[in-house]
Amino acid sequence: MACFFKRFWRVLVLAFGLMSSASCSQATGDFWVSQEKLAELVQSSGSGLLLMDVREAWEFRRGHIPGSMNVPLSRLAGHTAEVVAFLSTRPDLEEILLICNTHNRSRRAKEILAAEGLELRMRVLEMGVTGYERKKGG
Template sequence: MTATPPPTRPSLGAAALHGLVREGRAPRLLDVRTPGEFRTVHIPGSYNVPLDTLREHRAELLAHLDEEVVLVCRSGARAAQAEQALAGAGLPDLRVLEGGVNAWEAAGAPVNRGLERWDMERQVRLVAGSAVLVTGLVGVLVPGVHLIGTAIGAGLTFAALSDSCLMGVLLSRLPYNRGPRPDVRSVIAELRSTP
């Protein structure tokens, strides 16, 4: 018999979270976006633990997440994946910021801004759209090249159905998106020192 992860609490809206922050009752905020996305814009007081790092070091992180945790990403999809990973490892009090940083900003809540960079979704649209456009045009002269665009379309369809994106994973490994990777020991030290 396989164990099922404990049920998680519903997502948390940006206005509700902003209210908790203003009242001094802010939960731990783990931002699971890439370091580049985090440096561009993030919620003050949040910790950057990219999704891959979180999955790899969730056991180490669990020991320091003994209170309510809200997972944050751009729109909520990666945060939901992080929620599954942490809930499966036994962290009971997890929530996802509904609509992510986009909703937080739309609610007029404060953010810390750095150097402007394109978010992952926009990068995927650029690469996929460019590849389909180029292979479609070249396919007029070279038979069969259009099939590359068809394969990309199939990949995007699979990404939508599975709520995962191989192209996004590959793009997240580019130097543009990586930047200095958050050191798990530093994040744990910050989690320990923050009341």
Template sequence: MTTDVSHTTGLTPAVLQGLIKDGAGPRLLDVRTPGEFRTAHIPGAYNVPLDTLREHRAELLAHLDQDVVLVCRSGARASKAEQALAEAGLPNLRVLDGGMMAWEMAGAPVTRGEARWDLERQVRLIAGSIVLVTGVVGVLVPGVHLIGTAIGAGLTFAALTNTCAMGMLLSKLPYNRGPRTDIRTVIASLRDRS
């Protein structure tokens, strides 16, 4: 049984809860890092990090023959995943409006694991620390403050383009990767649920 989910539209947490209540709802693909996924995810979701999804979208396509809802922290990465899957020819895509933040705020069910900092918080820590240190050191060493200015420019660019080079770099760290998502295991699980 499939639900009526059309391409390029969002889905509120309340509507998604109703769709998955009976267990026959759409497939949920969580495109966050494995570390973020292990911290908290929607029960029944499959973890396919955005980079993995982009790399293996053709393989996934054959096993996503029903409605798919894409999930991330806030909706930005899920929108990028939607674009990648739509370009590969997958219809019936939706993005969870507000991502896991909205899902948790709605009091929806969550499977929890070991707490970890999400990427956005890590970016704020690293960027803020660099600006703070270069600002203090810049009092004694002329020109060092320009490093903080460069970080500010990078954050501005990240906001304007809805991309984040620092976040992409941090997502590669072992802390955020955890065990690498094995696409064969994900595909086997998708096949078994069919």
């Protein structure tokens, strides 16, 4: 019986993960920013782009993409209204690029911010800081 519940739980987790990933596309189909496009986006967007790193503070201190601001996902969930209010005070802000280690927490942060009513364009850096470090090193 315990084996049945383990299998059931795995199927449930897998199904939830698939449903969650299915919600990752925006109406325009413009959800991801590739590592190759990162530098171009930063240069072309100027102050209209916010690089928001949603990793924990200790991860951010260990290394981050230059110019990014740290807003840990663990704190975002409890302070979403305040973060959205702050972002809404920046008239020059046009887009947020969400960053984490790979892209899972960034996807979740996007869902949280959108649910709170943030209407800015939000995209996720594909493979996050892991991909950035890999590309930088090689």
